[in-house]
Amino acid sequence: MCGRFAMSVSELEILQEFGIEGEIPDFQPRFNIAPGQKVLTIIHDGNTKRIGYLKWGLVPSWAKDTKIGYKIINARSESAHEKPSFKKLLASKRCLILADSFYEWKKQESSKQPKRIYLKNRKVFAFAGLWDKWQLDDQQLFTCTILTRKANNFMGKIHERMPVILPKEKQDDWITPIKREPSYMHDFIENLQIEELDAYNVSDIVNSAKNDCKECIEPLLN
DNA sequence: CCAGACGTTGTT
DNA sequence: GTCTGG
DNA sequence: CCAGACGTTGTT
DNA sequence: GTCTGG
Numbered sequence A: 001m002c003g004r005f006a007m008s009v010s011e012l013e014i015l016q017e018f019g020i021e022g023e024i025p026d027f028q029p030r031f032n033i034a035p036g037q038k039v040l041t042i043i044h045d046g047n048t049k050r051i052g053y054l055k056w057g058l059v060p061s062w063a064k065d066t067k068i069g070y071k072i073i074n075a076r077s078e079s080a081h082e083k084p085s086f087k088k089l090l091a092s093k094r095c096l097i098l099a100d101s102f103y104e105w106k107k108q109e110s111s112k113q114p115k116r117i118y119l120k121n122r123k124v125f126a127f128a129g130l131w132d133k134w135q136l137d138d139q140q141l142f143t144c145t146i147l148t149r150k151a152n153n154f155m156g157k158i159h160e161r162m163p164v165i166l167p168k169e170k171q172d173d174w175i176t177p178i179k180r181e182p183s184y185m186h187d188f189i190e191n192l193q194i195e196e197l198d199a200y201n202v203s204d205i206v207n208s209a210k211n212d213c214k215e216c217i218e219p220l221l222n
Numbered sequence B, D: 001c002c003a004g005a006c007g008t009t010g011t012t
Numbered sequence C, E: 001g002t003c004t005g006g
Helices: A011-018 A087-092 A169-176 A182-190
Strands: A006-009 A030-033 A038-044 A049-056 A074-077 A094-099 A099-107 A112-119 A125-136 A139-150 A160-161 A195-199
Touching: A011 A049, A011 A094, A030 A139, A038 A125, A087 A094, A087 A125, A087 A182, A094 A139, A094 A169, A112 A169, A125 A169, A169 A182
Parallel strands: A049 A139, A074 A139
Antiparallel strands: A006 A030, A006 A099, A038 A049, A038 A094, A094 A125, A099 A112, A112 A195, A125 A139, A139 A160
């Protein structure tokens, strides 16, 4: 699963890495992003690639209220193409969710050790995400969820599952403004090459989402 | 047909 | 135990 | 994901 | 909105 991550690189690095023009409103590096918070994302609206924020935790357009969002922070990529809640989003509401690392808590006998996982090349990357727009009267809400898959060999040492990370050369493909068959997107994900990952232990200061500070991403000594 | 769920992870 | 907040 | 709250009525 | 269960 993926329930916490970081996006601590500079604005300039993001603009360059994802080929975006202009600037990012309210930009700030984040060290401890939790469900329910805004996350930096890129979509293609048919004309241009747009960078902006979505709230993490999917609230489908049909939801009667927004409470469901707290639960749908991930979507299983193995079955998303046949689930009523995700099928249509997979066809036409795909987004990049920007990150430079994510956290997993490895279970020990009686405790949990938080770990920071990042690309071996240490670059900023993109999770494969789905988004939706929810509306009721004059309220509207744009939300997203992170697709997951079975852990690869490396991640398996830490956790059963892992987020879907898009290799750089597949990012534009993922957000192409063309409607795709859900099963096509399922195969697309299944055939992705999983990036080389690395990990280190971090302080349990990261446990509390109130601590959005640099110490969260620093290697734990001893 | 209508009613009711629609999700994930981890744990039991 | 379950829900909310971060 | 984890942490922390979770309730009412009446009185101050 | 769309799918499943009855």
